[in-house]
Amino acid sequence: xxxxxxxxxxxxxxxxxxxxxxxxxxxxxxxxxxxxxxxxxxxxxxxxxxxxxxxxxxxxxxxxxxxxxxxxxxxxxxxxxxxxxxxxxxxxxxxxxxxxxxxxxxxxxxxxxxxxxxxxxxxxxxxxxxxxxxxxxxxxxxxxxxxxxxxxxxxxxxxxxxxxxxxxxxxxxxxxxxxxxxxxxxxxxxxxxxxxxxxxxxxxxxxxxxxxxxxxxxxxxxxxxxxxxxxxxxxxxxxxxxxxxxxxxxxxxxxxxxxxxxxxxxxxxxxxxxxxxxxxxxxxxxxxxxxxxxxxxxxxxxxxxxxxxxxxxxxxxxxxxxxxxxxxxxxxxxxxxxxxxxxxxxxxxxxxxxxxxxxxxxxxxxxxxxxxxxxxxxxxxxxxxxxxxxxxxxxxxxxxxxxxxxxxxxxxxxxxxxxxxxxxxxxxxxxxxxxxxxxxxxxxxxxxxxxxxxxxxxxxxxxxxxxxxxxxxxxxxxxxxxxxxxxxxxxxxxxxxxxxxxxxxxxxxxxxxxxxxxxxxxxxxxxxxxxxxxxxxxxxxxxxxxxxxxxxxxxx
Amino acid sequence: xxxxxxxxxxxxxxxxxxxxxxxxxxxxxxxxxxxxxxxxxxxxxxxxxxxxxxxxxxxxxxxxxxxxxxxxxxxxxxxxxxxxxxxxxxxxxxx
Numbered sequence: 001x002x003x004x005x006x007x008x009x010x011x012x013x014x015x016x017x018x019x020x021x022x023x024x025x026x027x028x029x030x031x032x033x034x035x036x037x038x039x040x041x042x043x044x045x046x047x048x049x050x051x052x053x054x055x056x057x058x059x060x061x062x063x064x065x066x067x068x069x070x071x072x073x074x075x076x077x078x079x080x081x082x083x084x085x086x087x088x089x090x091x092x093x094x095x096x097x098x099x100x101x102x103x104x105x106x107x108x109x110x111x112x113x114x115x116x117x118x119x120x121x122x123x124x125x126x127x128x129x130x131x132x133x134x135x136x137x138x139x140x141x142x143x144x145x146x147x148x149x150x151x152x153x154x155x156x157x158x159x160x161x162x163x164x165x166x167x168x169x170x171x172x173x174x175x176x177x178x179x180x181x182x183x184x185x186x187x188x189x190x191x192x193x194x195x196x197x198x199x200x201x202x203x204x205x206x207x208x209x210x211x212x213x214x215x216x217x218x219x220x221x222x223x224x225x226x227x228x229x230x231x232x233x234x235x236x237x238x239x240x241x242x243x244x245x246x247x248x249x250x251x252x253x254x255x256x257x258x259x260x261x262x263x264x265x266x267x268x269x270x271x272x273x274x275x276x277x278x279x280x281x282x283x284x285x286x287x288x289x290x291x292x293x294x295x296x297x298x299x300x301x302x303x304x305x306x307x308x309x310x311x312x313x314x315x316x317x318x319x320x321x322x323x324x325x326x327x328x329x330x331x332x333x334x335x336x337x338x339x340x341x342x343x344x345x346x347x348x349x350x351x352x353x354x355x356x357x358x359x360x361x362x363x364x365x366x367x368x369x370x371x372x373x374x375x376x377x378x379x380x381x382x383x384x385x386x387x388x389x390x391x392x393x394x395x396x397x398x399x400x401x402x403x404x405x406x407x408x409x410x411x412x413x414x415x416x417x418x419x420x421x422x423x424x425x426x427x428x429x430x431x432x433x434x435x436x437x438x439x440x441x442x443x444x445x446x447x448x449x450x451x452x453x454x455x456x457x458x459x460x461x462x463x464x465x466x467x468x469x470x471x472x473x474x475x476x477x478x479x480x481x482x483x484x485x486x487x488x489x490x491x492x493x494x495x496x497x498x499x500x501x502x503x504x505x506x507x508x509x510x511x512x513x514x515x516x517x518x519x520x521x522x523x524x525x526x527x528x529x530x531x532x533x534x535x536x537x538x539x540x541x542x543x544x545x546x547x548x549x550x551x552x553x554x555x556x
Numbered sequence: 557x558x559x560x561x562x563x564x565x566x567x568x569x570x571x572x573x574x575x576x577x578x579x580x581x582x583x584x585x586x587x588x589x590x591x592x593x594x595x596x597x598x599x600x601x602x603x604x605x606x607x608x609x610x611x612x613x614x615x616x617x618x619x620x621x622x623x624x625x626x627x628x629x630x631x632x633x634x635x636x637x638x639x640x641x642x643x644x645x646x647x648x649x650x651x
Contacts, residue, residue, distance in 0.1 A: 060611065066604065146617050193590075218616060222616050
């Protein structure tokens with residue numbers, strides 16, 4: 001009997017052993033074994049989505065992709081580390097010491113050496129057939145027009161996980177649209193790594209990034225950048241910007257700022273230049289603002305272009321004394337002459353006629369105090385003080401553009417409303433977004449009517465007169481009707497205005513009867529002359545002259 | 557109906573054999589497909605590279621540089637001719 005029990009016990013023990021072993025394989029280490037098995041017969045890889053292009057209005061790419069590679073090392077497979085370093089350092093343009101430090105890190109089986117290496121460098125390295133050196137595709141951005149339109153485009157860097165991410169400009173604003181969605185391929189493979197076509201397969205196609213078609217005309221962009229650089233050098237300015245907009249649509253035809261950077265080598269530049277000053281930099285607009293305050297007063301019918309006022313001498317507002325820019329006074333002058341002579345005294349009169357409440361209302365209506373919603377990442381908007389905080393001196397200084405901060409894009413959009421029959425337009429960089437399913441047009445957006453079309457026409461005539469009879473008339477191209485206004489604003493430093501430092505500007509549009517463009521030129525701290533009429537205005541007219549030629553607009 | 561039922565097993569067996577033959581044929585094509593995938597990728601890369609070269613060659617930077625080499629200079633002064641100053645063309649009598 002005991003023998004039967006012994007055999008029975010033996011079989012039970014064997015049975016338990018088998019059960020136990022099976023439990024171990026299927027439950028305890030089941031996941032690991034399943035993964036190991038899958039790695040032997042499963043092929044799984046990412047199908048990367050190509051980043052979308054950014055194209056100028058003529059379809060020419062301003063930012064596109066080019067082949068690039070992640071170069072990596074597998075230190076345990078390197079036979080002679082010194083020879084390895086000496087061979088690859090020149091091609092990767094890296095210091096040999098840096099490479100040696102990377103590959104000598106203990107217990108590392110895979111280390112990245114260089115991101116987004118050029119095709120030529122990789123071709124060189126591949127020719128050597130170096131053991132322990134590998135390559136993985138990592139496309140990078142290419143800018144056919146080099147550093148042109150850097151502040152419009154922004155650049156592509158890495159996010160926290162090492163994936164491409166757009167920063168600043170359009171790359172930042174439209175990052176989600178541009179980056180697309182990666183796909184995935186999963187299928188069985190044979191011993192040689194070739195796919196088994198009858199096996200299981202799962203494929204999710206990548207969705208490539210969308211292509212952005214801009215309003216920006218690359219010819220105008222290049223012209224504007226070249227002339228701005230020449231202007232900066234000629235007038236000895238520290239900074240400068242030019243923005244050209246189509247007043248009817250709000251499309252930005254060109255936008256340039258100095259100092260700038262090269263988006264392909266953005267790391268070599270100071271981070272302070274990444275931000276686009278046209279949308280994020282604030283300044284006091286000075287006399288260019290007078291056209292807007294005048295438009296508001298005309299729209300409220302508190303005066304007409306022929307209304308006269310007495311410009312007899314300085315005006316006292318509380319404890320402050322307000323003078324004309326040249327301390328000259330002309331007696332009885334009309335409102336048109338107030339703009340022609342850029343009279344601060346005249347504008348104090350206009351401001352008082354308009355009143356505090358109406359002025360604040362029109363400031364908001366012209367778009368100041370809130371972002372324009374332009375499609376560039378880093379837009380900001382200086383705040384406008386609350387209505388209750390406006391004192392008499394604030395009303396007086398704001399009427400001639402001091403004591404109030406705006407961004408260049410706000411200013412050009414506001415003046416654009418006068419060129420567009422009184423309608424304020426939302427400024428836009430992108431005209432059309434294309435993807436594999438088709439194109440979607442971004443329609444021009446009217447924000448609101450600010451002034452009537454009659455008032456817009458009247459102010460246009462006053463601005464034409466300000467150009468023809470103002471301080472900058474010497475620089476104006478002959479035979480063209482240009483509506484514009486000069487501006488010279490002192491720069492506030494530590495609570496007071498610096499007498500020597502100014503921001504010279506000129507804003508205007510042309511041809512005045514059927515405007516093709518509205519443009520703002522700003523120059524910060526010009527050394528040759530502090531006045532807008534002697535620096536920003538001639539630069540404006542130089543660019544305008546070339547725009548007339550480019551568009552084939554003859555002089556009359 | 558009975559004839560059909562009689563031939564049904566034969567049909568099933570024939571289809572199974574056919575599946576074996578086709579699977580066998582396809583299974584060996586994996587290497588070829590991998591090769592074609594590689595070629596597709598190589599051509600796509602080449603296409604990207606060529607697009608880049610076309611964009612580079614037709615860029616304003618390249619055109620301006622080439623124009624400069626060929627002796628073109630920017631005109632400092634120019635005049636425009638309005639319609640009223642060009643009656644022959646306006647009237648369509650130009651030959």
